[in-house]
Amino acid sequence: MPSPSSPMAPLSCRDLSAQLSSLPHRATAATTTHTQISLRRAPAPRAPLTTAKRLQLPSAATRDDALASLVGQLEQNLTQDEEEDDLYLPDDASSARRRAAQKHQDELPARWREIHGSDDWAGLLDPMDPLLRSELIRYGELAQACYDAFDYDLASRYCGSCKYPRRAFFERLGMPDAARGYAVTRYLYATSNFRFPNFFSGRSRADAKLWSQRANWIGYVAVSTDEESARLGRRDIAIAWRGTITRLEWVSDLMDYLRPVADEGIPCPDPEVKVESGFVDLYTDKDPSCRFCKYSAREQVLVEVRKLVAHYTALGEDVSISVTGHSLGSSLAILSAYDIAESAANLSNGKRAAVCVYSFSGPRVGNGRFRERFEGELGVKALRVTNVHDNVPRMPGIFLNEGVPEMVRRVAEGLRMPWCYSHVGVELALDHKRSPFLKDTLDPGCSHNLEAHLHLLDG
DSSP: OOOTTSOOOOOOHHHHHHHHHTSOHHHHHHHHHHHOOOOSSOOOOOOOOOGGGSOOOOTTOOHHHHHHHHHHHHHHHHHHHHHHHHTTOHHHHHHHHHHHHHHHHHHHHHHHHHHTTTTTTTTTBTTBOHHHHHHHHHHHHHHHHHHHHBOOOTTSTTTTSBSSOGGGHHHHTTOHHHHHHEEEEEEEEEOOOOOOOGGGOOSSTTGGGOSOSSOEEEEEEEEEOHHHHHHHTSEEEEEEEOOSOSHHHHHHHHOOOEEEGGGGTOOOSOTTOEEEHHHHHHHHOOOTTOSSSSSOHHHHHHHHHHHHHHHHHHTTOOEEEEEEEETHHHHHHHHHHHHHHHTTTTEETTEEOEEEEEEESOOOOBOHHHHIIIIIISOOEEEEEEETTOSGGGOSOSSSSTTSOHHHHHHHHHTTOTTOOBOOSEEEEEOGGGOTTSOOOSOGGGGGOHHHHHHHHTO
8 A cells, every 4th residue: 555645546436435444533534524414405416427527636645635625525516505405495485485475465455455356357367466366266265165065975865965064164174264264154055946857856875865855055155254354354255156066057057048137036127137047047946845945045145145244334344245156156156246236235234345256167147238237237346267278168158149249249139039148257268288287188177177277376
């Protein structure tokens, strides 16, 4: 072995391990000291050194010099790794996101009317306002809760009902923010007087013991807590409607002709204001023999809204009514919001509660005159979130709708053609094929999925 003062031949990385094992204890300790550096995560693997880049120790270096050179190189590499890691610190990133979200939430009391559509969301949609984005997701989750809580089990005697009790609704769904923010005050039930033939009747193998032969749980009414009202800047009454699941609801979807709303007990002074017959049937039908559908869904929601508006306006609070739903639930949301305003259920103690709809992937509900009454004369606001690849928002009224020239539409309506429909409100169109987080499938139903819409909203 050469003496410490004699020159050393260049070492390859392959021979380096054997040489280092024979170094004195002092050098080993130095190595240990430097390798106990705390890292947030393991450094990324590095490409192997090529022959041209293999470490060459100076020919005049001693073992200590070689070790010092190696330790210096290690320290430099570790410093670079830590600088790279600083760009991807999960704790810092989530903290920054939380701070930004909190900043936007702090703006909500001053901006809630704008987010509620007072200016028809002008300047908030492209690019998407962060506060509006978070509120759309929040109301979308309230609509998704209707699906998650619905009992689909055909073998269950409670098939068609809600799986959870009203007072523990959000807790049982695992929605702590909603549980802190809202209290469910009423469940909503609906039926349809359309009768199936015997070979289609029944939803369960336990029909004789069903909780109800005719009723379906269709949504709920909730009101914001004191803490949530302080965060929102007003007392919020939230109404969430469930989308199509049962056969009766599919029949309501397929009954594609217009009917005057005045014929269904809604106090509209204009007989030319018409809505799709299947939707209004589900909204207004009742079954006196059923304790859950003794009153129609319309009567249930109007009674609850009137009670809540009267109570909180008497306390001097600002009150808003936010209605949400997906698919068929979107149609019921638009119809009920219109009915609340038309029936003046949002008016009490000289104060009028603002009414707004956040709908997801909903079809058209009424004709052009219904749109004029909804938007212009009653001042109800609606923001419709859609996927451009979803066919449901294109129906009904595929050929005669708000997209045709107004003169053509008015002539068709004057001829009382039953298929002239118009969307209401403002559309926020999304495209799942442009999202790097959602994989396109061959199933057209995926573009209609509510959770896919919420993922698209989230980024």
